[in-house]
Amino acid sequence: MTAGVWPDAANVLPAAFADGGVTVVAFRPHSVEPSGGGYLYGYEVDTVDRAGLAATVLTYIDTDPASVAASRGTGATVVTDSASGAQVRVWAYPADPALPALAAVTYPERVVTLLRDVGIDVSEPQLTVAAYRPGKRAVIRVDTRERTLFLKVVRPTRAEPIAAQHAAFTAEGLPVPAVLAVRPDGLLVLERVHGVPAGGRVIDIADRPGFVPCLARLGEAVARVHLDQPAQADALDNAGWHRRSLASSLPDLADRVNRLYDEIEARRATWGSDERQVVHGDLHLEQLFVDPEDPTRITGLLDIDTAGWGHPARDAGALVAHLVVTAQWHRGNGENAAARACERIADDVVGAWMDRFPAIADRLPPTIASQLLAHAGGQATLGTEIGRAKAIQLVEATEGTLWPRVRQSPGPGSGAAPTV
Numbered sequence: 001m002t003a004g005v006w007p008d009a010a011n012v013l014p015a016a017f018a019d020g021g022v023t024v025v026a027f028r029p030h031s032v033e034p035s036g037g038g039y040l041y042g043y044e045v046d047t048v049d050r051a052g053l054a055a056t057v058l059t060y061i062d063t064d065p066a067s068v069a070a071s072r073g074t075g076a077t078v079v080t081d082s083a084s085g086a087q088v089r090v091w092a093y094p095a096d097p098a099l100p101a102l103a104a105v106t107y108p109e110r111v112v113t114l115l116r117d118v119g120i121d122v123s124e125p126q127l128t129v130a131a132y133r134p135g136k137r138a139v140i141r142v143d144t145r146e147r148t149l150f151l152k153v154v155r156p157t158r159a160e161p162i163a164a165q166h167a168a169f170t171a172e173g174l175p176v177p178a179v180l181a182v183r184p185d186g187l188l189v190l191e192r193v194h195g196v197p198a199g200g201r202v203i204d205i206a207d208r209p210g211f212v213p214c215l216a217r218l219g220e221a222v223a224r225v226h227l228d229q230p231a232q233a234d235a236l237d238n239a240g241w242h243r244r245s246l247a248s249s250l251p252d253l254a255d256r257v258n259r260l261y262d263e264i265e266a267r268r269a270t271w272g273s274d275e276r277q278v279v280h281g282d283l284h285l286e287q288l289f290v291d292p293e294d295p296t297r298i299t300g301l302l303d304i305d306t307a308g309w310g311h312p313a314r315d316a317g318a319l320v321a322h323l324v325v326t327a328q329w330h331r332g333n334g335e336n337a338a339a340r341a342c343e344r345i346a347d348d349v350v351g352a353w354m355d356r357f358p359a360i361a362d363r364l365p366p367t368i369a370s371q372l373l374a375h376a377g378g379q380a381t382l383g384t385e386i387g388r389a390k391a392i393q394l395v396e397a398t399e400g401t402l403w404p405r406v407r408q409s410p411g412p413g414s415g416a417a418p419t420v
Contacts (some may be wrong), residue, residue, distance in 0.1 A: 006032070006041060006383070008083040013045055015079045016059075016090035021050045030058065031134075032381045034241055038063030040134055045092075060134050071097065071108040082104075098135040101187040102153045105140050111151070116311060117214040118189060120199045122146050129250075137305065148192045152176065154305065156186040163188060167229065169307075172225050174218070175289075175300050192245065193300030195289035197327065202285070206341035209295030213346045216356065218298055219315060222307070223277040230280035231308035234318070235374035236367065242374045246395075249380035250388070253395060260373060260398050264366040271311065271363060281306030282285035283315040284322035312360060317367030320346045324397055325375045365401050372398045390411050 007113065014024045028041035048054050062068070063081070068089050076097065077090045088241045094102045100222035103225060104110045110124045115122050130150065131139040140151040152161060156335075159182050169176045177190040198205060205211045235242060243261045249256040280287070282303060289300030327342035356360045376394035379387040 004320045006083070007008070007063065007088060009041070009043060009061065011082050012061055012079050012090065013043065013059065013385060016077045017047060019077070022047045023049075025054075027059075028382075029382050031378070032245070033240065034061050035135065036064035036203040037066060038067070040064075042134065058407075060091055062091070062135075064089075067097070072173065083243045092205055093132070093134075094138075096134060096138070097136060097157055099153045099186060099261050101185040102138050105151045105153060105187065106136075111140075111142060112168055114187075115149070115189065116391040118183070119382070120149070120180065122149070122187065131303075136344040138305075145397065146196045149180070150190040150192065152188040152190055153202075154186045154188070156184060159183065159188055160347045161229075166305055168225050168227060169222075169301070172221050174221050176223070176304055177302065193302070194287050194291075196292050196295075197298035197383065198288040198290045198295065198298070199285035199287055201290055201292075201295040202223050202338055202341040202345060204295040205355075206344040206348075208296050210294075210323070211298075211345070212288075212352045214296060214298050215319075215349070218301065222280055224317075225278045225307070227278050227308050228307040231279050231310035231314065232306035234310070234314060235370040236264070236283065236311075236314075238374075239370060241368070245378055246373060246391070248378065249377065249383075250391060250395070256395060256399070257373070260369065260395070260402065263402055266367055266368045266392050269361065271360075275311055275360065275363075276309045276313050278307065279306060279310040279312070280304060281310060281314070285319070285326065288414070311354070311367070312357060313367040316349055317364060318371050320349050320364075320368050321371030321375060323349070324372060325394070328393060330388075335352075369398045369401045370403065374399060 009027055013027055019025050024045055027043045028048040030044050032039055032041050034040070036403050041063070043059050043061070043257055045057045045059045045246045046054065047057055061081075063084070063086065065086075068078060068087050078087050079090055080086070083087045091097060094106045096102050104114060104129065111125050111127065112122060122142070124145050125144040128141040128143070129138065130141045131137070136154070137155040140153070142151060152162075163179045163182045166176050166179045170178070173364065175193060177243045179188055180191055181189040239261060243257065247257045248329040250257065280301070281401055287302045288298055289302070291299050293298040323342045323346040327346075330336070330339035350364065353364055372394050376391040376398070379394065380391035
């Protein structure tokens, strides 16, 4: 099965829900990403049970043969996909088979008991899902009468290493959340960092000097962190998968997509293998908290699970690409001032990085380009007209990133990346 061939969800999903007496009324594609030797396809599924109660359930179809094999005999739902003839595993949030602690932290009364067991007393918890990557991690915000905490759920084998990474970042003075408790089932209890998400203050950040220099100092401190492992694979590392996914989702643009990836790979082939430093690994504005009174001052750095040794342009490239996508989102909502602010910040990040690393300035454009194409793939695989339009915009932005004519800020409505 390839990324361009979605499962026959019209048959798979009703069959998966039937044993529970639940009828599938409608479903919508939500996401697709690699899963071992297959793919993990996400859907929002509208259901009705025997009592007539309606619900929308986030549901996943996993085509990885190893996942299917591991689920046999465990009571997991396995269905034959008529599109491929292969068996697939179906599960619904929060019963994520890779994150055994997730189900327990989705019920307030269980959270009270769980926290009491690790020495933290709270009352009247209000739970909010702050982030969820199926099979990888989830973050639950817990607002209580006494304090606000965050529960991070990861694969059990990752909990202790992530706690060690937090300690290493703290040792370099970086403002990461304190780890209050770690459990063997993959649960970490994290303290709240000071400040507000930078993504909500883009206009203030763009209008005041200081954020990008603060970001540069943060990057220098990250590079000093003592870590041994490589950073989590990124869009460049997974370029082959992203190429196939995007080209098959936009077949009429396949030649342009392949030309872009050929150019990225040709440029990357010239890089030295010794050009490595510790990087965050998945940097974007939602990972950065800022002082609400002075949003140019960074007060928090989140989700360092991805950190490790990587190429120096990685964090800047991820941040710039995410800013371009965020600008696209704001413009689609009619929020033109916020869109322009994101583009201005992206330009500032590009300029600052080029000035700091002139000897390897050629590393940044293909890094940004790979991230933009990965975002384009995420939109294109949804199969919607809006998703297709956004994906095409991002392909055009990638072309502008790799082959700029002049250095300029994108005009309103262009959705273009900063030229570099």
